[in-house]
Amino acid sequence: MSIRHHLSDPLLIAYAAGTLPEAFSLLVATHVSMCDTCRAALAAFETVGGAVLQDSAVPLAEDALAAAMARLGAPEKREAIAKSDAGAKSDAGAKSDAGAKSDAGAKSDAGAKSDAGAKSDAGAKSDAGAKRLPKPGDLPAPLLDYIGGDLTAVKWRSLGMGVRQAILPTSKGASARLLYIPAGQAVPDHGHRGTELTLVLQGAFRDATDRFGPGDVEIADEDLQHIPVADAGEPCICLAATDAPLRFSALIPRLLQPLFRI
Amino acid sequence: MLLDLTLHQPIYGPKPANRRMSWRGVANSVTGRIEQTDFTALMLAVRDQQDRAAFAALFQHFAPRVKGFLMKSGTEAALAEDCAQDVMAVLWNKAAQFDPARASVATWVFTIARNRRIDIARRARRPEPEVLDWGPDTEPDQAEIYEAGQETARLVAALSDLPEKQRALIQRAFYGELSHSEIAAETGLPLGTIKSRIRLALERLRQNLS
Structure with missing residues (x-):
């Protein structure tokens, strides 16, 4: 089929x-x-x-790079991202995982969801080999x-x-x-x-x-x-x-x- | 319905004998213009070593482009600048998700910027396809990574070779100015050309998926 x-x-x-x-x-x-x-x-x-x-x-503002470097914290671990994605997906209303929220300023639920676009490989799924x-x-x-x-x-x-x-x-x-x-x-x-x-x-x-x-x-x-x-x-x-x-x-x-x- | 596609080889159809040849021709014709910086290597340094200098280099290149992309999508300059910062912060924070065998850095940054644009518009959710696991711990093939990294450069060259009117239409589609029915109705959109240019990417992706 x-x-x-x-x-x-x-x-x-x-x-x-x-x-x-x-x-x-x-x-x-x-x-x-x-x-x-x-x-x-x-x-x-x-x-x-x-x-x-x-x-x-x-062109960016002159201090843009300095501002960006000042923002850099510890990047998220792969597992944490996968987990927070799963959280954001299954329950858009009540999000507790910091992972999904930390990156962009004022993020709506829609934001957290659509942000998943970049995460095409969060590795959270299991049965990929199986027939889809x-x-x-x-x-x-x-x-x-x-x-x-x-x-x-x-x-x-x-x-x-x-x-x-x-x-x-x-x-x-x-x-x-x-x-x-x-x-x-x-x-x-x-x-x-x-x-x-x-x-x-x-x-x-x-x-x-x-x-x-x-x-x-x-x-x-x-x-x-x-x-x-x-x-x-x-x-x-x-x-x-x-x-x-x-x-x-x-x-x-x-x-x-x-x-x-x- | 699909515009001028009929004039071109069907992309999933039988292979024309000269397909490889023509692709090699395209690749050769742009070799001189492929950018010198290896963004993939920089991105892997960010992903695997949290290399701040590599991030700075990526920022210098991509942040102005994200800002420009968002402004051309109708975002006002100050907000576009803030969002460019956000997008680059996502690149750092979610670096673990970057897979060099699947997408070039430019493509990955584009998807983050696109999602940021949807956030700004607060229009609606954009449901995402189910995530595919590409097999446990398969070491990505170096040739594949190289190809994925080159695709954007090849496409940039191909776009710049298009007549101004056609190039502008593709840009408008990706800046979000055209609806799907406008894209379908727009006979000037060089879909056939795009598809012949992304054929290599398609083959690579389909091989990976099958």
Whole structure:
């Protein structure tokens, strides 16, 4: 089983540049956790970022170096960093570890989190050699973080016909949700005003364009009017992110839309 | 949808016979311009010996660039200067995380500066991919470290060879001025060129991951 549908270059570049809305970043981070191809492409685009930075020098204040040298304390031990990262990730609210806080002035929770960008190798993970596609109930770390647990911890709301969803808390500009589609079931026909990204976590779905299995991402723009249908045999669980509300063609879902925030 | 990519070799497709040749050509053409300072060696001295002189040298080079990067990203000068200090402090404090086989110092500094910029904007969290362990205590290959260190220099040279308009677009994308849909819609963005330039980096990274 391999991933056939990957993130687009513009999405990877925007993620590398740090400009994606949070819901999209969550989907990108989750896919990259499952996909070595996109992980490598992301690292390569970050190299482009490094080259752009190399080309951006502006003179500093005269005493800048002296000020910097005066600030240098004992660097953090590798283990301490890994530990404080884990702390910052699992509990954004109550951070006790000095490690995550010590470096930058006024750091919000978001700050402590995004600071993890530099820490791509904290060495805290264990089963890297193992297959990274999720087993049932086994989700990539970024998603676990947003759900606050694995799939059993998801608070589903019914959308009718056995289809369920759970909105994940992200900032404005785009929304993220988990979708549960029973085996063989269709999601109501819908188009999009903006971009909709759908990442399959478990099972598979098919629409007019192709079949999407675990790890695959469908990138749907305004032009795609589609009816995703879950494969028979297994329910399909997806992470979907949109930067505009969906647009249903049928009347009933359209009336329900404000209620369900889909 | 992917702009002019169709005009170029698919990056994950079959190898064109002349790919190696063309890369060697690129490397040779920029050899003279690759910077003299070995930032990787300086960074390893900071990481492994807490070498303050090496840090000072890195600061002299990178702090003005971080400041410039943040200013071009729309940060006002005084704040950008403070943040450059913060970014360099992270470089010192979190030096243990620097892995020379994975990224050049410039790339690593870029990711720290980018995250600092997101902090400033206080826009939103930016979830990170799961961390990969690249195997217990594998000694990084010297050739790999060298390659990772050279990538930035090669890319800087490649960017400077681009027409001004195209270079400006890449810069705007990484300064955070373009949204993903603007990047997708921007037909002047030389994605194909970027991808051919990062092909070596991609191959190296994919080999490491597989």
